[in-house]
Amino acid sequence: MRTSEDMDEVDTGQHQLSGDLPVLSLGNVSKTFAGTQALESVDLDIRAGEVHALVGQNGSGKSTLIKLLAGYHQPDPGSVARYNGEEFHLGQRDTSGFSHIRFVHQDLGLVLEMSATENLALSAGFITGTSGRVHWKEQEERTKASLARLGVDLDIRKPLGAATPVERTIVAIAAALTGWESGRGLLVLDEPTAVLPHTEVDRLLEIVRGIQRLGASVLYVSHRLDEIFKIADRVTVLRDGRVVTTKETVGLNTQSLAELMVGERVDAAFRLARSPVDAEASVLAVRDLAGGTLRRLTASVAPGEILGIAGFTGSGSEVVPYLLAGARPATSGQVKLADGKWHPASRLRRSGFPLVPADRQREAAVADFTVAENLTLRVMESFSRGGALSAKREADVVREWIKKLQIKVANSEDSIMSLSGGNQQKVIMGRCLAADPSVLVLAEPTAGVDVGTRQAIYELIGGLADRGLAVVVTSTDTTDLIALCSRVIVLSRGEQCSELVGDAIDEHSLLAAMEAGTP
């Protein structure tokens, strides 16, 4: 059996074939922020034409490494970087290495009000005549050619706000690759599938394979371990800023990779043991609820129940959390709250059920606030004593939730923006739970959250449900629904198409139910 000592053994796995010069070679790369050593003596080689995955728990240093490559951070002295054997300066954008490395960051960097053509023109430059007028026809030809190179045919005139998430990601990749005709560089994809539904993930992976076939190398960051095995040739595992190992993916599996990341045993197929609930005793019920892509939903959730809502993008599932939490207006329907009476669904606007939204950076984190302030935002009032805030009570809550959710932060007075993405998600989750609600609404609760912390989050939600919390959860990651839910309602084209209960909730049945409702 593998011990944690074995896991700590450093195996660089970088047995180069003779003449097999790495495209990118990093040596002794370190990065220290005030109070945090984010990276420590990292060595990493990326071979020509390989897809190389980079994995690690939240806060292990993946984004910091990418930001160093992108010239966003300066490395500590002593760090060495080479592109095709030629040394270049990390932390500087205008060096030769940099021009060969292209990036698609998590936020994609697109303007959603603009079309694919306009977005590509923004990154590659507008084609203009002597009068300065933009040659749109040529611009469109260029966009089509860029997308055709990826084997994609999209409506290049519609605003990207109306495109599907995977179409947006594809446009971001095309934008990143403009002017890269040789196709021999390195493309860095930072969690490209964090909120993509299963079907769209496969489409994206096919595009990544196409890029690899062009001769490029890809550095691929993801928390979805099943993808690593579908796409990557090798994987490097970071833990606490250090490289634990670089290995061929052949010979690893989800379980062993999860354990390398965490450094101890984890159950990659974790599932909560749920006791039956009294289905009659609803704490929140909706009748014919509609709004956005949701045309009609009739459902109720009982105290202690974890109800899942599943469906592909556009099925209506993605708007349910926002309607229930009153963050988006319902256009029709009724709601029954704790008073046991039916009200117009507009009443949800005042119900104030806490919501963990899908896009924490845009919708939830208050960027100017500290970690402590973000954690206690919803419970501020209960701390007030005669107008003054009970600092001790606040500090207790902050400590409690940092511990319960294993939030990696040097100091709770640090800005939330200094936290890694997954740790920001945990702060938002803690904020909602600290308010001790009767209903909790979760959209993509584990997007960007590592495999070890996922289980901690599942167990925490399960424990709260055992004590009576009703939870409604939507997720594009079926792992969440399987691990958490005792019942899942499947939506298609805005309406309920089926319901799965208990042990019937598994990967195969969920996908089959979602596909069955799709035209």
Ligand SMILES: Nc1ncnc2c1ncn2[C@@H]1O[C@H](COP(=O)(O)OP(=O)(O)OP(=O)(O)O)[C@@H](O)[C@H]1O
């Ligand atoms: N600008 C910054 N200032 C201070 N600390 C930072 C800053 N950026 C990152 N850190 C710290 O460096 C460590 C590594 O963070 P990083 O974002 O690289 O992790 P990650 O592996 O990308 O995590 P995730 O999977 O959650 O995105 C964390 O402890 C983080 O809090």
